[in-house]
Amino acid sequence: xxxxxxxxxxxxxxxxxxxxxxxxxxxxxxxxxxxxxxxxxxxxxxxxxxxxxxxxxxxxxxxxxxxxxxxxxxxxxxxxxxxxxxxxxxxxxxxxxxxxxxxxxxxxxxxxxxxxxxxxxxxxxxxxxxxxxxxxxxxxxxxxxxxxxxxxxxxxxxxxxxxxxxxxxxxxxxxxxxxxxxxxxxxxxxxxxxxxxxxxxxxxxxxxxxxxxxxxxxxxxxxxxxxxxxxxxxxxxxxxxx
Amino acid sequence: xxxxxxxxxxxxxxxxxxxxxxxxxxxxxxxxxxxxxxxxxxxxxxxxxxxxxxxxxxxxxxxxxxxxxxxxxxxxxxxxxxxxxxxxxxxxxxxxxxxxxxxxxxxxxxxxxxxxxxxxxxxxxxxxxxxxxxxxxxxxxxxxxxxxxxxxxxxxxxxxxxxxxxxxxxxxxxxxxxxxxxxxxxxxxxxxxxxxxxxxxxxxxxxxxxxxxxxx
Numbered sequence: 001x002x003x004x005x006x007x008x009x010x011x012x013x014x015x016x017x018x019x020x021x022x023x024x025x026x027x028x029x030x031x032x033x034x035x036x037x038x039x040x041x042x043x044x045x046x047x048x049x050x051x052x053x054x055x056x057x058x059x060x061x062x063x064x065x066x067x068x069x070x071x072x073x074x075x076x077x078x079x080x081x082x083x084x085x086x087x088x089x090x091x092x093x094x095x096x097x098x099x100x101x102x103x104x105x106x107x108x109x110x111x112x113x114x115x116x117x118x119x120x121x122x123x124x125x126x127x128x129x130x131x132x133x134x135x136x137x138x139x140x141x142x143x144x145x146x147x148x149x150x151x152x153x154x155x156x157x158x159x160x161x162x163x164x165x166x167x168x169x170x171x172x173x174x175x176x177x178x179x180x181x182x183x184x185x186x187x188x189x190x191x192x193x194x195x196x197x198x199x200x201x202x203x204x205x206x207x208x209x210x211x212x213x214x215x216x217x218x219x220x221x222x223x224x225x226x227x228x229x230x231x232x233x234x235x236x237x238x239x240x241x242x
Numbered sequence: 243x244x245x246x247x248x249x250x251x252x253x254x255x256x257x258x259x260x261x262x263x264x265x266x267x268x269x270x271x272x273x274x275x276x277x278x279x280x281x282x283x284x285x286x287x288x289x290x291x292x293x294x295x296x297x298x299x300x301x302x303x304x305x306x307x308x309x310x311x312x313x314x315x316x317x318x319x320x321x322x323x324x325x326x327x328x329x330x331x332x333x334x335x336x337x338x339x340x341x342x343x344x345x346x347x348x349x350x351x352x353x354x355x356x357x358x359x360x361x362x363x364x365x366x367x368x369x370x371x372x373x374x375x376x377x378x379x380x381x382x383x384x385x386x387x388x389x390x391x392x393x394x395x396x397x398x399x400x401x402x403x404x405x406x407x408x409x410x411x412x413x414x415x416x417x418x419x420x421x422x423x424x425x426x427x428x429x430x431x432x433x434x435x436x437x438x439x440x441x442x443x444x445x446x447x448x449x450x451x452x453x454x455x456x457x458x
Contacts, residue, residue, distance in 0.1 A: 172275070173274055173275055173278035173281075173282075173444070173445050173446065174272060174273050174274045174275060174278070174415065174445075174446055174447060175273070175275065175413075175414075175415060177413075178273045178275070178413040178414065178415035179271070179272055179273040179415070179417075179451070180451070181412065181413050182273050182397055182412065182413060182415060182417040183271050183417070183451050183453065184453075185378065185397055185412055186378070186397065186417065187453045188453070189306060189375055189376030189378075191399070191412060192376040192377065192378055192399055192400075192412075193375070193376045
């Protein structure tokens with residue numbers, strides 16, 4: 001018995017903590033809404049709701065933990081209702097609840113939904129039970145299909161959106177053509193030997209001096225041409241040929 | 243032959259080796275548009291050694307000489323001289339063909355032999371039978387990071403009548419090269435380079451460019 005009571009106390013403590021956290025985040029959101037409602041964007045609101053859902057999940061985790069005793073076996077019922085203003089209650093609830101009277105007790109200590117809502121729910125549950133097996137199956141598959149279509153749509157939109165923004169942000173910093181042109185020029189002289197054919201005519205008489213001075217770089221355009229013609233003529237009588 | 247390597251092309255500082263050591267060059271190349279070059283320079287300045295001093299500039303004139311052997315195969319030698327420090331020695335370099343093999347290797351690997359010479363190099367080559375194939379001017383910045391060297395340079399065509407001072411830029415981009423010269427058989431260089439290259443993305447994409455494909 002003691003163990004159970006201790007466990008119950010611990011559970012109630014942790015529940016109180018979590019509920020207090022949830023309360024603060026709800027408060028902050030309400031304040032934000034009141035003060036910044038003109039400037040707030042829907043993304044920020046969604047962030048707040050995400051926080052809430054996370055906190056509620058934490059609550060549920062505590063409730064479902066193995067250590068927690070079965071809370072549904074415990075009853076909470078009011079012993080005394082009075083319309084008088086209760087100072088203790090005011091302090092506990094930071095002035096929100098003034099008295100423990102007939103109006104607020106049904107709402108705060110409710111465990112079942114309201115009667116009208118309960119009736120509506122019963123109607124719906126009755127309808128569902130009356131459905132035959134394959135009808136319900138069909139409805140399930142169509143519901144699944146719709147949801148899958150929606151998620152695909154959203155994913156595609158997101159991908160497109162992201163590539164759009166990326167493309168706009170990326171500026172091209174290099175051109176493949178330039179890369180190949182530069183590398184070809186350095187490695188094979190592509191584009192650098194262009195002068196050779198046009199200079200062939202004027203080259204021959206300047207041949208020996210051109211060869212001598214090509215190092216200084218001035219008649220460089222003529223030099224390749226003369227060199228080429230020399231090679232063609234003198235290939236057979238190359239001085240160093242073995 | 244003693245080899246003393248200095249300058250933009252291959253050097254780690256003055257180094258005397260008793261014989262020509264055949265090294266391998268690991269290379270990654272890419273390019274970047276002129277407008278974005280500033281960003282790249284800032285980034286490199288941060289990544290590389292000596293970030294507090296301004297990047298080292300170079301202005302080199304490279305000439306490629308080719309000799310045609312009787313069996314039809316060509317051999318090329320590259321002569322590079324500095325245009326802004328005229329009394330620097332000329333740099334003679336042999337570059338082998340790109341090594342085929344490991345497709346997974348991130349970089350181009352080719353044999354390279356470097357040597358510094360005097361200005362007599364050019365007439366000497368020509369007397370030997372080499373002919374000037376093509377030439378160009380490279381002007382840019384050099385950065386080092388450990389044993390890696392990054393060169394960001396603009397390639398210019400040499401005007402035939404005006405000499406190396408009159409420059410005609412080729413394309414609107416800077417050539418970016420990441421290279422390491424190391425004795426053959428060293429592991430891990432390619433991966434080190436790939437890591438560095440990845441850090442420069444997406445500003446410039448340094449990649450292994452298959453030069454044989456470009457030739458066609």
